[in-house]
Amino acid sequence: MDINELASYLKLEKQTIYNWLHQKRISGIKVGRVWRFDRKAIDRWLKSRVVRARPENNKHPHSRRKINA
DSSP: OBHHHHHHHHTOOHHHHHHHHHTTSSOOEEETTEEEOOHHHHHHHHHHTOOOOOOGGGOOGGGGOOOOO
16 A cells, blocks of 8 residues: 555554654555555554553552542
């Protein structure tokens, strides 16, 4: 996919993708003057950035603190 397709796929501005390329936050292949991206590699990159929620019973211990009045 090209940069326009990737921007649409990720719902981002093209400039954000160019910035990420410059910062080496995302990988791509430059063919001539055109950037190309592998959809499977992008999907793996997205999955690697998932932030997992904690189960309800593992809340931070201070969240249940009782206030003595």
